[in-house]
Amino acid sequence: MAAQPDQLDSSFNDLDYLSGFGNSLESEAIAGALPRGQNSPLLCPYGLYAEQISGTSFTAPRKLNHRSWMYRIKPSVTHEPFAPRSPSHGKLVSEFNDSNSVTTPTQLRWRPVDIPDGPTPTDFVDGLFTVCGAGSSFLRHGYAIHMYTANKSMENCALCNADGDFLIVPQKGRLWITTECGKLHVSPGEIAVLPQGFRFSVEMPDGPSRGYVAEIFGTHFQLPDLGPIGANGLAASRDFLVPKAWFEDGMRPGYTIVQKYGGELFTAKQDFSPFNVVAWHGNYAPYKYDLSKFCPYNTVLVDHSDPSINTVLTAPTDKPGVALLDFVIFPPRWLVAEHTFRPPYYHRNCMSEFMGLIHGGYEAKADGFLPGGASLHSCMTPHGPDTKTYEATIALGDEAKPHKINNTMAFMFESCLMPRICLWALNSPFRDHDYYQCWIGLKSHFKLEDAAVQNAQI
Numbered sequence: 281m282a283a284q285p286d287q288l289d290s291s292f293n294d295l296d297y298l299s300g301f302g303n304s305l306e307s308e309a310i311a312g313a314l315p316r317g318q319n320s321p322l323l324c325p326y327g328l329y330a331e332q333i334s335g336t337s338f339t340a341p342r343k344l345n346h347r348s349w350m351y352r353i354k355p356s357v358t359h360e361p362f363a364p365r366s367p368s369h370g371k372l373v374s375e376f377n378d379s380n381s382v383t384t385p386t387q388l389r390w391r392p393v394d395i396p397d398g399p400t401p402t403d404f405v406d407g408l409f410t411v412c413g414a415g416s417s418f419l420r421h422g423y424a425i426h427m428y429t430a431n432k433s434m435e436n437c438a439l440c441n442a443d444g445d446f447l448i449v450p451q452k453g454r455l456w457i458t459t460e461c462g463k464l465h466v467s468p469g470e471i472a473v474l475p476q477g478f479r480f481s482v483e484m485p486d487g488p489s490r491g492y493v494a495e496i497f498g499t500h501f502q503l504p505d506l507g508p509i510g511a512n513g514l515a516a517s518r519d520f521l522v523p524k525a526w527f528e529d530g531m532r533p534g535y536t537i538v539q540k541y542g543g544e545l546f547t548a549k550q551d552f553s554p555f556n557v558v559a560w561h562g563n564y565a566p567y568k569y570d571l572s573k574f575c576p577y578n579t580v581l582v583d584h585s586d587p588s589i590n591t592v593l594t595a596p597t598d599k600p601g602v603a604l605l606d607f608v609i610f611p612p613r614w615l616v617a618e619h620t621f622r623p624p625y626y627h628r629n630c631m632s633e634f635m636g637l638i639h640g641g642y643e644a645k646a647d648g649f650l651p652g653g654a655s656l657h658s659c660m661t662p663h664g665p666d667t668k669t670y671e672a673t674i675a676l677g678d679e680a681k682p683h684k685i686n687n688t689m690a691f692m693f694e695s696c697l698m699p700r701i702c703l704w705a706l707n708s709p710f711r712d713h714d715y716y717q718c719w720i721g722l723k724s725h726f727k728l729e730d731a732a733v734q735n736a737q738i
């Protein structure tokens with residue numbers, strides 16, 4: 281059969297996906313496995329069990345309602361009782377308070393955290409640690425920002441996050457994620473969203489791996505409105521890829537389900553794989569997105585656009601225009617503004633900004649912000665370009681020609697909630713305690729003589 285245009289695309293190299301954001305989709309690993317005309321027949325095709333997963337309350341308005349139906353070999357309830365995981369994890373937080381985190385308005389920056397090597401291999405679950413966050417998964421309002429460093433695949437176990445949705449940003453090493461809806465292959469430069477409640481298992485085919493995770497409680501990611509931009513631009517719905525049904529049958533003795541519930545981990549044993557869904561349909565499913573597909577917008581005459589112009593996904597609050605968490609990127613793009621200071625402006629923001637770097641450099645920092653590193657500028661904490669960036673920009677002056685920033689992919693998790701910081705992050709050996717030095721050298725360019733000359737001319 282001749283190759284379809286989509287199959288020539290590099291994302292389709294290995295796996296085939298469904299596409300679209302928030303669509304109602306359906307997929308059968310075996311033809312005829314999806315019941316027709318109803319969701320819950322007395323007997324499902326092939327003797328499968330019908331099971332619904334709800335991502336919103338049953339009564340959520342239709343445009344916000346998320347649910348899917350899975351047709352599986354055994355229902356997911358077929359397991360022994362949950363018990364606290366031993367050893368307990370200890371570095372995951374889902375309700376931020378003074379027993380597990382502290383608060384500081386200081387500008388924070390971290391070098392990339394070392395990836396474990398040597399005799400104690402670490403998988404995605406053990407390698408995940410909370411950096412900061414706010415609110416509570418119990419109260420269904422808030423977020424947590426985690427990072428992971430790991431070097432081995434999860435074996436005979438799956439994670440289920442009852443607390444919220446994970447938005448995973450791999451920085452080093454691919455992630456092969458098996459989910460109940462099927463498989464996702466995610467490379468650095470792509471992101472994956474694992475919505476609340478889905479069971480998934482992460483393989484690390486490249487060994488040592490590192491990345492960032494934003495977790496949101498009580499809501500889901502949406503595509504941002506485009507307003508006057510129009511009907512196209514930024515992230516296109518068709519570029520979001522959803523797995524096709526994939527299942528495994530047979531016994532898997534000692535299989536462990538790890539349930540993250542209220543920031544704590546619980547385990548339950550079962551003797552079969554949770555990835556036993558032969559067919560599914562609905563609009564609640566994991567997905568991935570390749571950031572290089574993003575169509576960025578920017579100023580074409582003067583001044584610097586606010587970073588919201590490049591929002592990939594947004595998790596809303598009930599207040600219009602106020603995000604629980606925006607995922608914003610700073611992709612390769614042309615800078616063309618005339619008589620304009622082109623790097624990010626100096627600013628204080630009522631929202632809090634956590635930033636990471638996937639590869640390359642970041643336009644506001646000449647040094648010290650490295651791929652795999654991170655920074656946090658909390659609510660109203662001043663920040664902006666470092667001294668080197670400021671001086672280099674001014675030195676170039678008005679002669680700056682249109683210029684393309686290449687080989688870069690920085691991102692920001694921006695939230696209206698003020699983050700508390702976990703002590704292991706604040707006291708981390710990777711914390712850059714000299715971060716403030718990058719601005720200390722900013723000197724006054726104020727020339728009172730110019731005012732005197734002008735005043736004399738009046």
Ligand SMILES: O=C(O)Cc1cc(O)ccc1O
Pocket residue numbers: 584585586587623624625627629633644663664692
């Ligand atoms: O602080 C940052 O580097 C992120 C950022 C970038 C930008 O172009 C404008 C505002 C902003 O907060």
Ligand SMILES: [Fe+2]
Pocket residue numbers: 627629633657663
């Ligand atoms: Fe900022």
